[in-house]
Amino acid sequence: MKIAVIGAGLIGQAWALVFARAGCEVRLWDGDAAALARSRVLVGELAAELAGSGLVRNAGELVARVATCARLEDALGGVDYVQENLPEVLALKREIFARMDAIAPAAAVLASSTSSIPASAFTEELAGRARCLVAHPVNPPYLIPVVEVCGAPWTGSDTIDRCQALMLAIGQKPVHVRKELEGFILNRLQGALLREAFRLVEQGYVDADGLDTTVRDGLGLRWSFIGPFETIDLNAPGGLADYCGRYGGLYQSIAKEQTSTEPWSPELVARLHAERRALLPAEALGERRTWRDRRLMALALHKQAAGKETT
Amino acid sequence: MKIAVIGAGLIGQAWALVFARAGCEVRLWDGDAAALARSRVLVGELAAELAGSGLVRNAGELVARVATCARLEDALGGVDYVQENLPEVLALKREIFARMDAIAPAAAVLASSTSSIPASAFTEELAGRARCLVAHPVNPPYLIPVVEVCGAPWTGSDTIDRCQALMLAIGQKPVHVRKELEGFILNRLQGALLREAFRLVEQGYVDADGLDTTVRDGLGLRWSFIGPFETIDLNAPGGLADYCGRYGGLYQSIAKEQTSTEPWSPELVARLHAERRALLPAEALGERRTWRDRRLMALALHKQAAGKETT
Incomplete structure (x- = not known):
């Protein structure tokens, strides 16, 4: 080609x-x-x-x-x-x-x-x-x-x-x-999660590091090799429909508190930025990006090997 | 202890x-x-x-x-x-x-x-x-x-x-x-993403498998070792505040379409369940859960090793 x-x-x-x-x-x-x-x-x-x-x-x-x-x-x-x-x-x-x-x-x-x-x-x-x-x-x-x-x-x-x-x-x-839409799929999913993440920090439930920990040591693990639908499909004995029957009510109840479309306030952004800079000084951002890419490389290799071994 | x-x-x-x-x-x-x-x-x-x-x-x-x-x-x-x-x-x-x-x-x-x-x-x-x-x-x-x-x-x-x-x-x-709330942090984040995932399938933009691919081969990779805040902090030259300045408008625009609090309809759940069963028959759910746990084990070992090598 x-x-x-x-x-x-x-x-x-x-x-x-x-x-x-x-x-x-x-x-x-x-x-x-x-x-x-x-x-x-x-x-x-x-x-x-x-x-x-x-x-x-x-x-x-x-x-x-x-x-x-x-x-x-x-x-x-x-x-x-x-x-x-x-x-x-x-x-x-x-x-x-x-x-x-x-x-x-x-x-x-x-x-x-x-x-x-x-x-x-x-x-x-x-x-x-x-x-x-x-x-x-x-x-x-x-x-x-x-x-x-x-x-x-x-x-x-x-x-x-x-x-x-x-x-x-x-x-x-x-x-x-299948149809044009703003942000395609990936950024719309990222936006939906970020919106709740910003809200949870703004309202004082958790700090940025705690929220990141929740994802990198919890929610993000399964999502890195099975997506969100397969995750819930495997998380109830009868599969996805069974999961929705068990937990749909909880998610709908939570959804009612997740409807704000306010922009992220300058104060909130400044607060999160300050928390990030306390965890990672601005001058270390470049080095951390290199680290991230090395981790992505290692993860890509891991997924190749794990895919061969276990599917 | x-x-x-x-x-x-x-x-x-x-x-x-x-x-x-x-x-x-x-x-x-x-x-x-x-x-x-x-x-x-x-x-x-x-x-x-x-x-x-x-x-x-x-x-x-x-x-x-x-x-x-x-x-x-x-x-x-x-x-x-x-x-x-x-x-x-x-x-x-x-x-x-x-x-x-x-x-x-x-x-x-x-x-x-x-x-x-x-x-x-x-x-x-x-x-x-x-x-x-x-x-x-x-x-x-x-x-x-x-x-x-x-x-x-x-x-x-x-x-x-x-x-x-x-x-x-x-x-x-x-x-x-830091304060009591329904679903704590993890399930609220999961709920926010799932809500948009269900909506995108319901409105015909993508199918369940495409959505899962978007996460397992895209969005979920970085989230498995850095959280959503660190991800955006590293995704703009000036860090998190810079990222919010560049993309906050996009996310706010998308947010306005993400406010439905309707329960997932029985038709939608049935459609997604049927798609999952076409990908994975009900009788294979147990085997796939075993596979998922083996993958989680392999991922845990990978993260231990990668953490030692690259931090």
């Missing part, structure tokens, strides 16, 4: 790595020549780091599959699939999709990494709008495999199918979002 | 294992003599299984630290801490706490495993009410370490401190819930 990655920032680099790791031939394009030159070096560094942990077999071969192209025409020529990663600005998306649709082979799928703009907002006028969709990754996609696949109303079902098949083939986990 | 475990069902057995694994001397009591006799055998089987995975060192020594007592007086004599696990019936909690308060040494802490009844509902009239509280585990506590510690308004701060210190000493992760 030949893949064009459009936009060579952090997300573009990560996609280049994901596609090249799976054996695809990748062409990376960016309007900024210096950023483009730098990006290939950064993909190499990333690949070497992943090779050290065992998540990439041969970093040199991987990087050899990534070419940079100064001209968009060169990047798009003969490709099967395009993954776009420009900044989250509607005008930029409109412009680049118009160019991509004019240049790329008619059979190529055109996907955007956007997390906040629906495909319908930048593809309606295009001749090839049926081949356009959103394939929203989670950062960084080489460690977090889920990809939210969401078309506009005019996206062809074959486009959805081909995008999902490609994602599966390269080791990602596509989730089909 | 001498510990009494009152009620020898699944949760009582699990607590006996957790305390004995940490070297405590455990006395297990149950009003049902047959259940009591069976429970010690089951603790032994559980310990042997955990020993096989490396989460218990010496199953024989562990079980030797668990004694069963036919009389409540024998179980409570000379203990430092009592963990109660009777059925979730207020009258039963009231009766057993009155008996425990009358019999147990004055210095012993009296904790209930209840997930749904606040300590204030069954301790108000007791002479020793200051030493009573809830220590709510997640099932099974030998694999999921979080324990929600929540007192009544009259619970002594030393009682809270001693309970938390004991939980830390035996390898659990206590979270102090």
Whole structure:
């Protein structure tokens, strides 16, 4: 497969790595020549780091599959699939999709990494709008495999199918979002939980560290290998319906206290930020992000091994 | 430390294992003599299984630290801490706490495993009410370490401190819930996320399997070793406050669509149940629960190892 990655920032680099790791031939394009030159070096560094942990077999071969192209025409020529990663600005998306649709082979799928703009907002006028969709990754996609696949109303079902098949083939986990909606699935679930988390701290029931402990040493453990529906399906003798019969009343009663749509107040945000800084000084944020990514790598390897052993 | 475990069902057995694994001397009591006799055998089987995975060192020594007592007086004599696990019936909690308060040494802490009844509902009239509280585990506590510690308004701060210190000493992760509230912290967070999950399926955006994939291959990964607050703190250059500045508007906009407090409809529950049964037949539920517990064991070992390597 030949893949064009459009936009060579952090997300573009990560996609280049994901596609090249799976054996695809990748062409990376960016309007900024210096950023483009730098990006290939950064993909190499990333690949070497992943090779050290065992998540990439041969970093040199991987990087050899990534070419940079100064001209968009060169990047798009003969490709099967395009993954776009420009900044989250509607005008930029409109412009680049118009160019991509004019240049790329008619059979190529055109996907955007956007997390906040629906495909319908930048593809309606295009001749090839049926081949356009959103394939929203989670950062960084080489460690977090889920990809939210969401078309506009005019996206062809074959486009959805081909995008999902490609994602599966390269080791990602596509989730089909059947209609456009703000935040897709992942951020809506995150938002629902965060909203209650902020409220519980604001009302004095728990501090930020206690809340994080509740998730990392409790709620988050099962969710890291079975989702919320399978979790409740296994948590009552008769499965999901039995669980809903037993605990639906409790959750409905709780729900009545979870309806505030007030924005998080500046005081609350400042208080939580101060608590975080007491736990982790600002100057240690970068180091902690590196630690987080090492933990994500270790977790990815663990899940690979555990999946083989126990399914 | 001498510990009494009152009620020898699944949760009582699990607590006996957790305390004995940490070297405590455990006395297990149950009003049902047959259940009591069976429970010690089951603790032994559980310990042997955990020993096989490396989460218990010496199953024989562990079980030797668990004694069963036919009389409540024998179980409570000379203990430092009592963990109660009777059925979730207020009258039963009231009766057993009155008996425990009358019999147990004055210095012993009296904790209930209840997930749904606040300590204030069954301790108000007791002479020793200051030493009573809830220590709510997640099932099974030998694999999921979080324990929600929540007192009544009259619970002594030393009682809270001693309970938390004991939980830390035996390898659990206590979270102090500072005021009584329905569902404590964990189930309120779970409820908030489930509510949006049910809604997203009901409105046709995603199916149950896609939603589970979004969590198990996306949202749940970071949450299994850092909580939701640390996750957002690391997800913007300037930390949590920066994150709220960037994405608070998105979450507030989404929140306005997440306010329904309608119960999950029978049709929706039936549809989700049917989808789960298509993925996992009813007769395979038991086997899958065993698989889940093996995965939790493997995850616990992974987290122990990763914690040593990377912190």
